[in-house]
Amino acid sequence: MTELKRITKYGYGVGHVLNDLCSAVWFTYLLIYFHHVLQFNNSLAGVVLLIGQVADALSTPFVGSEADRTDDLPFCVRYGRRKTWHLVGTILVVVAFPFIFLGCLGCWQAEDWAQVIYYAPFVVVFQFGWAATQISHLALIPTLTQDPHDRTELNAIRYAFTVMSNVVVYSVTWVVLGLDPSQTVVGPEDAMKFRYIVGIVMVIGILFVTAFHFIVRENNTYSMLSPVAAPPSTEEDPELSNCAADVPTAPTPHTTCTPHFRMKISDWLKEPQTYQVALVYMGTRLFCNLTQAFVPIYLQDSLHLQQTSVAIIPLIMYTSGFLTTMLMKPLNKRIGRKAAFLVGAVIGSGGCLWILLGRGETYTHYLIYPVACLLGAGGSTMLVTSLSLTADLIGPNVESGAFVYGAMSFTDKLSNGIAVMLVQALNPCVNCCPKCSGYYRSVLAYYCGGAAVAAALGVISLLPAKIGHRSSRSYTTADSSTSSAHTESAPPTPNHLPPSTPHPGKAAGGEEGAGCGRGEGEGSTTDQLTPDVNTASEEYQSVPQGLRNRLSSDPDSSIVI
Template identity: 50%
Template sequence: MSLDHEEASTYWTSMADSGPAPAPPRLRRSQKVGYALGHVLNDLCSSMWFTYLLLYFHKVIRFDNFYSGVVLFTGQMADGLATPFVGYFSDQGDDLTLCHKYGKRKSWHLVGTLSVLASFPFIFLRCIGCQTADDEAQLVYYAAFVIIFQFGWAATQISHLSLIPDLTDCQNERTGLTAYRYGATVLSSISIYLITWLFLGTAGGDDMIGPEDDVQFRNIMLCAVGLGAAASALFHYLVQEDPHQENRLNGSVRPDGTFHRRMLVLDWFKEPTFYLVGLVYLSTRLFVNLTQAYIPLYLQVTLQLPSTFVAVIPLVMYVSGLATSIAMKWVNRVVGRKLTFILGCLIGVIGCIWIKVGCQMNTNGVGIEIYGVAVVVGVGGSTMLITSLSSTADLIGINNDSGAFVYGAMSLLDKISNGVAVIVIQQFIPSNTDTCILCREYFRDILFFVCGGAALLGALSMAGLYPFTLGQRARDLRARAYESLPGNSYPEIGASSEEREPILS
């Protein structure tokens, strides 16, 4: 990159003589709560999607097992492909009438919310007008609604995440918003478990789910959609986005007067921190999603515990995550972002080791010991998830103009990595787990090696970020070194204030 002397002078012009920059304004509590409500519909639908989709298709509507998997796979791929698409166009939407009047993030959030509300109910209803059709025809019917649902889910998720750096420049406030968001996610998941217990648990724990339970699943779905729609309405009422927020073609000026050039899509691929934060986010999602998916199988197949534990243990994990989210802002402020994440990874590894060496089947106290495992895994996963999202916001920094693309790229990594991991794990599940005692250990090994390995990968990736300052661009450092002239004095490049940590340097 080459700039002439006049451009270089403009590029690094600082308003340092205007005095110290004022502290960023603090967000009102109503704004924080309103922001957290903006993802509740997604969280409620996601909990039903991952926990009950295959159960509903196999047991209630008697769908073919393979086609049930195709429905789930179609959703994951649609979400993965829609995420970067939505992210890119969300960043470019300033000229659209709705975006100009309402704000580009909230506009995309509204589009996504309406898409979810219009499609998700049909996924948990019998095929309307085609109940007697063959499975291939019904597959096309359900796949169409799944694609619309996942597009809407991606639009809501990316626009909601992209609002964090738009709403505040303060790193602690961003951590607080992320914690509020995760707390709402936990409460939403807990709500789904409680609603499901309300409708399905009254018949008795030993009863099998069958076609007669379609009404119960319909009621669960209606509760989820109703609660989510109300929460989304409150989000749009309480959270205000500046529709005229300026994204300059060449850059923007921070409150301290430091000039930052705009980050184009290709610019991100030249930043080492982009890849490292991507690894941090990928490993976090692998740990959180795979523990959520395979701990129920570990409880029933490996430990042979009653079905009650399948509902209670995930609930304990979510409650532990909620308690952790409340303390995250304080912990980040005291020990710093990087060390907080590494500690979360180590806690997650401890949980995986406990699963491997403890909690043996048919031993006294295993029913109590598993609660301790659930707390440790829940705390580790919550710490990793909150801190990785906050680190992504720090990576974006002042470059809000391309924030949705960054979140979209991270989410695409999440979908691909989890999809591949689940396919590989499912491929090697032993076929005789009912009769072979050693085969039952498969899910214990998955939680130890795969989930524990994901946590270690996250810790190593975050350690790789130690030499870097999130929010500071390698491109800008190169440009400054190239354009420096003898006798000129340039201000420090603006960077994430979070990195001035009391313990980390």
């Protein structure tokens, strides 16, 4: 297995910088720009963000399924399926995102609702491009390398550039808004400053994404389907005898392999853990995104701080969150993922409670900084752990992992859009008034704190269970029927057992799922390999089903499936 070059690793890491820069501006400054700079009605400002979140939620599963197609155009085959989608998404982001902060060109005096109609197409195009870039960039990891250590390093480098992107946004905002110290609050006169901020971050993002497309090469040939080594001899390792033997036997209690059932979308929808983990992920994202969106407005409308505070406080939150991630590995190792998540929920909820009780000059000018640290540390702990819980849920079912991530992202985007819309619609005042001071304090305390509590309840419901354990027994029934027909007509070779022979995946007592062979429903004709190909291997599972079908039906193919 060839190790990735360092330049390729860092070239991959910079591929999501443009998305990260735009995301930081979108969540942190969209509402304050539309409400304070453009003087939009609170509800209509929320509508703009809701349109974007709904567009992103609908785009995610569509892009995920389309990016996995194998019947590509010639350009996609040569350039790479993932990189093609990444390029398309990048172009859409570059074309659409700046117009959101340029004002309504030619209609700046129109009614707010008419301006929303003007902004809506740009928001939709931006969110579709953002989703295409994000999903294709994540999907490149298993394409670039099969080495789990390289994959971990790629994720780490990617996150490091995410941190730097957010730091750049808040630093640029701090500098630009601080050019005129006489202004105390953000207002219509700051419209040009926000255009400078967007212009600077777009130039930086374009430079990095260009480097990504020149450096990274995608292998779109799937040569990893070449035969793999035979399983270890059972004489050398008796514990593997139940997995490698050609005859079915009951597994011993010390068997180290895990049964792998192929999961379809319908199978995931039958799994209770899918909804439990979705609740955890949705609550976590609500906490992180709502604090990111409403803390700047809280600083301006409730605490009446200097306009540079809308850059300084988010920067402190993100920095504290980044430092907390360095403790996640030893924390998870010592107390486990679920307990680590609950610790993060307690920290984040503590920050929300402090906001609810915080009053006076001391809190406004000094204690707001430790509150920001609590929000950042709690959100980061919950987010990192929830992503790990999602990976645990997927387990060996990498063939449908994209659907799981897409489903989680769908709940995240949609719930965030609805929550922001509700907050803005229930705002008791149109312009800044005394009621605003208490309103956004309550939003951060009850909405964000409630999201953290809901996510914690989701984790508590998972405490008795092993995440990734499949409770359903009706896996891929269509493939099972196909397999049965094929098996009845097949000769009794090692890979085609007679129908009367017990399945290796069943124990002596006839219970399913106790063994280490294929699980029920994994006998599809497209999965009946020769002894040289291992269907449970990561290399095999990373190849789309459509390509396997084509190869299995191609008599001239040099790859036997």
